[in-house]
Amino acid sequence: MSEIYEQIATGILEGNVPKIPELVQKALDEGLNANDILNDGLVVGMNEVGNRFKSGAMFIPEVLKSAKAMHAGQELLRSLLAASGAAQTGKIVLGTVQGDLHDIGKNLVGMMCEGAGFEVIDLGFNIEPEKFTEAIKKHQPNIVGMSALLTTTMRAMGYTIKAIEEAGLRDKVKVMVGGAPVDAEFAERIGADGYGHNAVSGAELAKKLVGAA
Amino acid sequence: MTENLTTTVSSKSQTVEISRNLPTVIIGERINPTGRKKLQAALEENNFTIVRQDALDQVAAGATILDVNAGIPDGDEPVLLKEAVRIVMEATDVPLCIDTADPDALSAALSIYEGKALVNSVNGEERSLGEMLPLVKEYGAAVIGLCMDDDGIPESPEKRLTVAAKIIERASKLGIGPEDIVIDPLVLTMGADHNAGRITLETTELVVKEFGVNITMGASNVSFGLPDRMHINAAFMAMAIHAGLTCPITNPLVTELTTAVLAADLAMGRDEWGTRWIEAFRSREKSD
Numbered sequence: 031m032s033e034i035y036e037q038i039a040t041g042i043l044e045g046n047v048p049k050i051p052e053l054v055q056k057a058l059d060e061g062l063n064a065n066d067i068l069n070d071g072l073v074v075g076m077n078e079v080g081n082r083f084k085s086g087a088m089f090i091p092e093v094l095k096s097a098k099a100m101h102a103g104q105e106l107l108r109s110l111l112a113a114s115g116a117a118q119t120g121k122i123v124l125g126t127v128q129g130d131l132h133d134i135g136k137n138l139v140g141m142m143c144e145g146a147g148f149e150v151i152d153l154g155f156n157i158e159p160e161k162f163t164e165a166i167k168k169h170q171p172n173i174v175g176m177s178a179l180l181t182t183t184m185r186a187m188g189y190t191i192k193a194i195e196e197a198g199l200r201d202k203v204k205v206m207v208g209g210a211p212v213d214a215e216f217a218e219r220i221g222a223d224g225y226g227h228n229a230v231s232g233a234e235l236a237k238k239l240v241g242a243a
Numbered sequence: 244m245t246e247n248l249t250t251t252v253s254s255k256s257q258t259v260e261i262s263r264n265l266p267t268v269i270i271g272e273r274i275n276p277t278g279r280k281k282l283q284a285a286l287e288e289n290n291f292t293i294v295r296q297d298a299l300d301q302v303a304a305g306a307t308i309l310d311v312n313a314g315i316p317d318g319d320e321p322v323l324l325k326e327a328v329r330i331v332m333e334a335t336d337v338p339l340c341i342d343t344a345d346p347d348a349l350s351a352a353l354s355i356y357e358g359k360a361l362v363n364s365v366n367g368e369e370r371s372l373g374e375m376l377p378l379v380k381e382y383g384a385a386v387i388g389l390c391m392d393d394d395g396i397p398e399s400p401e402k403r404l405t406v407a408a409k410i411i412e413r414a415s416k417l418g419i420g421p422e423d424i425v426i427d428p429l430v431l432t433m434g435a436d437h438n439a440g441r442i443t444l445e446t447t448e449l450v451v452k453e454f455g456v457n458i459t460m461g462a463s464n465v466s467f468g469l470p471d472r473m474h475i476n477a478a479f480m481a482m483a484i485h486a487g488l489t490c491p492i493t494n495p496l497v498t499e500l501t502t503a504v505l506a507a508d509l510a511m512g513r514d515e516w517g518t519r520w521i522e523a524f525r526s527r528e529k530s531d
Contacts, residue, residue, distance in 0.1 A: 089434070089468060089469055089470055090432075090434040090467075090468030090469070091434055091435075091469070094435070131391060131395045131396065133395070134431060134435045137435070138435065155395055156395075180277065180314070180344075181276055181277050181283070181314045181315050181316055182316075182320070182343075182344060182345065184316050185316050210278050211283075213280075216316065
């Protein structure tokens, strides 16, 4: 029984997009529980991907391929997990802040967070503070993630946090930030709850913020 | 094929011509606090020692124009940029590329600049065109136009060409000629999309064919997230020069990059008798 979980984890590690749905279906046909397939197979593989990326043994294109395989597996499990009432890891609203049009890093964080089991609502780039607060009201996420790639736009993260405070929503969400010019000290200074150095650590941070890690 | 245009920029004492008929011009990228904590901290304390040293090192390594960016999160950009430009003009004789998205900072820096500067940059966004281009005209500068607009960075080469066309047209209405516009086709990383490099190269070819303008890019982005970045950067640099790149914004202290530029110039027939290539070889031998 644990053999198929191992195969799934390995498939994720290899970024084997066609094979993962096959394996997940096989596991379901064997009568295994969707939640266990997710946690003992897919998530185990994705965690190892994260570890290898952090140690420099895997690179971004490989991580993206693994995330795609993960996604293919999750798709198959989605309806079953919803029916069983198994809770999702959480919900994240993501966006690149006002004045900044860079979205590659933010997109990578989104993919990794989906891989970690979050529902991700991507607002896009050049997002005004009010758009963030509107999205919080509408989607009621656990986390708001902001990205900025320029030294001159990172201050918009601070303005956005202020807008969230002024809208009386600050205690409803955790705020995480990232992007090339951002660091942990800056994150603390503007009152964010955490800083992610890259897409993998961003997803790990998200799990930590919702108490899932 | 449109005629290749020549962009001229100058300092008080030097004039640099950028053209596909001449060797590639390296714009030194180092004076930029993005991703450089030490420089950022120094600028926060109004300390320009690193700026001055970066200027000297880059010129010694072969930069013919220097980019100057002084944008820090809590800094007064007009004051800092103006001072950084003053310091670099004092330390070196090369023309400068004034790098800011803030019209006030641009105006402050251009007001003290001696010569014809290159402005980095405008893009197709209405705000950028409306606020930055008049300053470029007022001070008689040349300007870099980025192929992105209010809708972000277009995915296809054809759409990026459309943004370039819009910038060139708007500049022309203000009396800024295409010879004073340098287009940046934008380089995204192949680490996130394996087509990113090809899209930049094709955009470059399209823009050159249509307008004959000079082309710049921050070519090192192309390898972000991939191992052995330097080999990718060097190969991509050479390919981009073949496609029409004439003035990359890059780090001249990285020998692999400057060597790739020289080799590409040689291969493009822009290095008579291989003189520059051989000179660079001798100077590398000496420093070993």
